Amino acid sequence: MNDTPGWASPGSAPSGAKEPDSSGAPEPADQDGGTPPEQPSKWSKEQPPPGQWSAPGAQTPAQAPPPAAPGWGGRPPGGGHGGWNGPGPGGPAGWGSQWGARPAAAKPGVIPLRPLGVGEILDGAVSTMRGHWRTVLGISLAVAVVTQVAVILLQGFVLDDSASTEVLNDPSASLDELTRAMGDTLLGSGLVLLVTLLGTIVATALLTSVTSRAVIGKPVTTGEAWRDARPQLAGLFGLTLLLPLIAVAVLGAGAAPGLLVVAVGQNEAGAALAVLGAFAAGFVALWLMIRFSLASPALMLEKQGIMKSMRRSAKLVRGSWWRVFGIQLLATIIANIVASIIVIPFAVLAAALSGDGFAGFLDSSGGDLGWIFLIVSGIGSVIGSMITFPITAGVTVLLYIDRRIRREALDLDLARAAGLQGYGGETSGATLGS
Incomplete structure (x- = not known):
């Protein structure tokens, strides 16, 4: 019988000696000059049945090995495993009814600190907004107000869309006039986009910190976020x-080869x-954008460069491009639908209250609104x-964590950061924000 860790057969023969046979008597050794006299056996002739035999000097309760977790690694009663129903009424709640179900x-x-499903990622983003609503809505409101005020001031004082719109709608306009009007329009759109982009960067950075702490159940104030x-805002701006x-x-x-042919x-x-080249390149660009879509939380939480x-x-x-793409697309659609439900009524109300009314809003040649x-x-x-800010930022951060x-195995470090004692043993891995 072979030795196993923590256990040794009783009366083990010394090195070079013969193991006793099943009756308990040692086998005689072949020697020259005849058979040696039989030695008295040190084994009792009355042995317990093989199935109930245990080593003498049984372990004390303090030395006894810990019992195996029900449903993990042990054998069910009777030696089989099919159809075993796990622990009884006293077992841990939430276990499955089949052999091997995980807790x-x-x-x-x-x-939950395990691989996440799509619904859990979306629910986590909403739960962060609901559970930390003061911080989340405070950040989103402050950034949105500052951004929108800047956009309104630009559109009201700096950007004059009416002249450019009239020129672009005039079929008799010269090439120089069209070029100048198109340049003014692009400049105005670029300025508005830049202001909106800056606001989005700040909101994403702050909400990333809030969501990462919400994962381990720790609150964070706006000042802490x-x-x-x-320190990472400049890098996030460059990445964006x-x-x-x-x-x-x-x-x-x-599109370059086609333009050269033209x-x-x-x-x-x-x-x-x-057109065909740009269409094919669009798929490449989309693949790259999803491939780099988790760079923002990596930059913020791991304090890395661009x-x-x-x-x-x-x-x-x-290995999970389609899953990441699908979840982010779904989150974007949901956020835009919710935002549209709110924004469209305000746009209709604004058109009704403006001087030209709703008909002027629908007339694209009106220019100045x-x-x-x-x-x-x-x-x-x-x-x-x-x-939209909390949903999109929260989904991206939770995808990164997933x-x-x-x-x-980041869940082990997250559990230790949350103060869960003995979760997952002593294994160490990369930490969130390391």
Whole structure:
């Protein structure tokens, strides 16, 4: 019988001696000069049945090995395993009714500490907004108000869309006039986009800190979120600008061959080639954007640079591109639908209260919509942003955490950070925000 850790057969023969046979007497050794006299046996002739035999000197209760967890690694009564129903009424609650069902995961915060499903990710983002509503809505409201006020002031004082709109709608306008009007329109749209982008970056940075702490059940104030996020704002701004530039560069590279064909005089063939090239490049750009979509939480929580955070995102998304794409698309659709339910009534009300009425709002040649329209529609945009900011930022952060749980067992470190004693043993891994 072979020795096993923590257990040894009684009366084990010394090295080089023969093991006793099943009757308890040692086998005689072959020696020259005859058979040696039989030695008295040290074994009792009355042995317990083999199935009930145990080593003498039984372990004390303090030395007894801990019992195996029900349903994990042990054998069910009777030696079989099919159809065993796990622990009885006194067993842990939440276990499955079949052999090998896993126990319910700990949930110190807004998500259970295990790989997440789609519904759990969406519910976690909403639960963060509901459970920490003062901080979340305070951040979203402050950022949305500042952003929208800046946009209204730009549109009211700096940007004059009426002149550009009239020129663009005038069929007799010269090429110079059209070029100037198009440039003014693009400049105005770029300024508005830049202001909105800055607000989105700040909101994303602050809400990332809030969501990461909500996962382990710890509250965070707006001031604490700002102190955590402020050192990474410059990197997040650079990342947010770099990703669209990459997408534009990919689209330009796809359309470039067709544009070159147009330049040599083959207009129809070149236009068709440019469209097909841009269409194919669009799929490449989309693949890259999803591949780098987790770079923002990686940059904020792991305190990494722009390029390292992009490589980190690519590593986490690898092998799960379609899942990440589907969840983010679903979250974006839900957030935009909810925001539209709020924004559209305010836009209709703004059009009704403005000087030209609703008919003027539908007339695209009107150009100048007036202060009343800008203010009322801006209020609707603020309320819509208060909902979209937490949902989109929360889903991205929880996707990042889910990918790290699946690849790096981050749940063990999250449990220790939440103060759960003995969760998952002493295994150490990468920590959130390390």
